[in-house]
Amino acid sequence: MHNELLETQVWRLVQQSSDAKTFEGLVQLAVDSFIRSPGLDPLVRLHESDIGLSGIRVLRDALCRRDFHIKLTADVPGHVALRRRLKDHIRFELQRYLIEHGKANDEMQADQLDRDLGL
Numbered sequence: 001m002h003n004e005l006l007e008t009q010v011w012r013l014v015q016q017s018s019d020a021k022t023f024e025g026l027v028q029l030a031v032d033s034f035i036r037s038p039g040l041d042p043l044v045r046l047h048e049s050d051i052g053l054s055g056i057r058v059l060r061d062a063l064c065r066r067d068f069h070i071k072l073t074a075d076v077p078g079h080v081a082l083r084r085r086l087k088d089h090i091r092f093e094l095q096r097y098l099i100e101h102g103k104a105n106d107e108m109q110a111d112q113l114d115r116d117l118g119l
Contacts (some may be wrong), residue, residue: 004050004113007091011051014094017103024058030093031062034086048078055079059090078096 002033015023059080068082092115098104099112 005076006107007087008050009105010074010091010095010098010108011055013098013103013105015052015054017098017101020054023054024061026094026097027055027058028062028065030090031068031086033093036083037085041085043081044084044087045079046087050071057063084110 014026018026046056046059051059055080059082063080063082068086088095095104095108099109104112
């Protein structure tokens with residue numbers, strides 16, 4: 001539950017602290033920089049109630065530009081289904097942006113430090 005709440009905070013804070021064009025660019029850059037590792041990766045959902053309507057729209061657009069297959073949920077409003085490692089990668093990249101620009105809260109900074117130290 002902790003990670004889901006933190007994920008929501010990251011998505012919302014990035015949207016609040018940047019203009020629409022910057023937000024779109026950050027999400028696209030995160031999607032573009034993802035390198036898939038071999039192996040099974042479960043499908044998870046990001047919901048509009050967590051990342052906002054703008055987050056859903058921008059994420060869908062970014063995934064489509066990279067030819068990620070979201071056809072199963074493209075017509076279902078309110079969420080985007082994607083692989084867990086991709087979802088985590090996007091959140092980590094957005095969180096890194098917040099930290100680098102001095103906009104992250106203490107919990108985000110502590111989470112980043114834990115990941116950097118391999119904890």
